[in-house]
Amino acid sequence: MSDSKFTVGRRGVIKGGAALGAGLAAPTFFSRGAFADDHSYLNEPKGDTVTLGFNVPQTGAYADEGADELRAYKLAVKHLNGEGDGGMMNTFKPSMLKGNGILGKKVEYVTGDTQTKSDAARASAKRMIEKDGAVMITGGSSSGVAIAVQSLCQEAGVIFMAGLTHSNDTTGKDKRANGFRHFFNGYMSAAALAPVLKNSYGTDRNAYHLTADYTWGWTQEESIAASTEEMGWNTVKKVRTPLGAGDFSQYITPVLESGADTLVLNHYGKDMVNSLTQAVQFGLRDKQVNGKDFTIIVPLYSRLMAQGAGENVKGIFGSTNWHWSLSDEGSQAFVKSFGQEYGFPPSQAAHTCYVQTLLYANACEMAGTFAPCGVIDALEDFEFDGLGNGKTLYRGADHQCFKDVLVVKGKENPSSQFDILEVVEVTPAAQVTYSPDHSMFAGGELGSCNNGA
């Protein structure tokens, strides 16, 4: 293909030189984690099949999201093996996928249950790597889990294609060479939301943050507060709430007399459903403060979760990685394929997992090997289109995808049970791009790739 990434560039020369130097300096180095050694790597597929490991929450609070991820993975496997209508494989470009598996090997898969717990997720990933011979691990619906599994895959020497993870840390201070994230992050949500909030609510607002007390909540709070403060908003207070608090009334009542006119809910999943529902019950949306209508913002939306909050999401702004109502060719192909298979549209979690599988498969084709170091080299700085988010770059410096971000709003008059969010703006990738050494992402190193053999 003319778009093949194998051109000799500065990066390639430096890496090749470094690998050669390392090889000469210490011959044993080749036995573990050497870039140039594509001949020996962990779980190299010997027969005519290759096994992928889908590590998703099958039990626990995010089980529904995990089930949707698994549906998407199964669909991706089907398409990769040349079955079905091909979905996004028809719109993905540049692509080397031919519908004959990956590198001519039929794709098979094993599944694990993350339970949305780091230790359980690591155990199931370990089992899939050691016992089932999975050459790549993917999935998950929590940043805590993603960071833990990413680190395990780095140590083991397999590729990790993250599922739904929104914390800055996943490709920030906790980034790893063997890990890749297609999903967007807290910084991007903030950068996309800020201009829309400014247009809708002006520059004179007092914001009160309620934040889930773990890595994702902290980084999102930091990102949103920084972006809104930059446009003139004042942050009245940041309050951390325990994960899974259930009843948020004791955290919501202080908002009533805090002087704040905006409530930012840095909550996801069940916490978001409960805190938003309860904030509405406490009359916050009917309130007037400082002569302004009180408003609520949910920076990270998920359609599956928004369904749980029912009527309460109407008119509330947030952001999302992808939405099934997008009209581009790729999105339509995916929604059609997924809808025909399962009878309902896919979630953003399903989308990112499906896309990650195609991207991995294509990288293997580009590299001509399943060896992690080769795959990493193919994915780094890979530019592609046709997967539902417009032109996208998998940045080599931190293994984060840079693409357009959707700002959405709870729909006032939904026409169906799936029609909960409306896309109000597609924020261009340039507006949400940051430098790899940005302070919110500083402190970590990718390190070197690990083939694990």
Added chain:
Amino acid sequence: MDALILQMMNGLDKGAAYALIALGLTLIFGTLGVVNFAHGALFMMGAFCAVVMQKILTLSVKVKDESITFFDAYKEVPYLETWYGETGSIIIDWAVPLSILLTIPVMMLVGYIMERGLIQYFYKRPHAEQILVTFGLAIVIQELIKSMFGANPIPTPAPEMFSGTAPIGSWFGLSENIVYPWWRIIYLIFSLTIIGMCFAFLRFTTFGMVVRAGMNDRETVGLLGINIEKRFTIVFALAAVVAGLAGAMYTPILSPDYHMGMDFLVLSFVVVVVGGMGSLPGAVAAGFLLGILQSAASMTEVKEIIPGIDQIIIYLVAVVILLARPRGLFGLKGVMED
């Protein structure tokens, strides 16, 4: 001051739920001597009675959704709305209060089956075994509910007329900032009514008298020719109904999911222990006390002095009370002291 009043209200509301669950736990422990770790699951099942009621009332005909063109999608129009128009919508809107009619018989049956089918075989077994079997049962119930209803919370809103806030500050000539959701006020009144009814039932009926006598001295009551076992089965069913009602009416406050019982169970056990094992007034008093303390500890002013106190206050108070008074606030001498 406003904040303090609001947190007191929050505490009373939360405490009401704790008290209702703890009341059922204490009834079962006091009569049957069983430590029932499946009691949270009964609370959760009650909540799902409200969900089922909502589903029954919104039974729908599938109509092709023309807004989705990518594949064949259908939207649902409830039969009640098709048949009765506006009246049908009002009935659907009142699904949660109406679910009481479903919760009572269903939970009574669940309680009966649970006691006859499983719990009765563990009366004379050690507490550790009772805990293991009831905890296992709770997990089974949880997973059953999850397989039927999924893992995500299901929205079960209160009737539209109770969706706003009550200006309680204005009622008492205080700040206008003191407002409180109508449904939470209703939940508090509902809980107090149920608690009152339970106490009245045990205090003023012959059945209640026998149960109280049985709680004190099971053997003597048996020697008097009274079939105490049969009455205890009814008590178990009654406790299940109380937990179920607490759960059903709590659904507009907390969208139900399969795990909500476990979240309440642990705290309710602390409530029972603090109140005194086997003491019904103790369970109720400790429920409200710990609910209020938990809310008060969440106040910004308090957290600024001791960060994170809201997370540990209940356990801290439990430790202090148990150190000072090992049998709990209202505990009877000799109960669970061996």
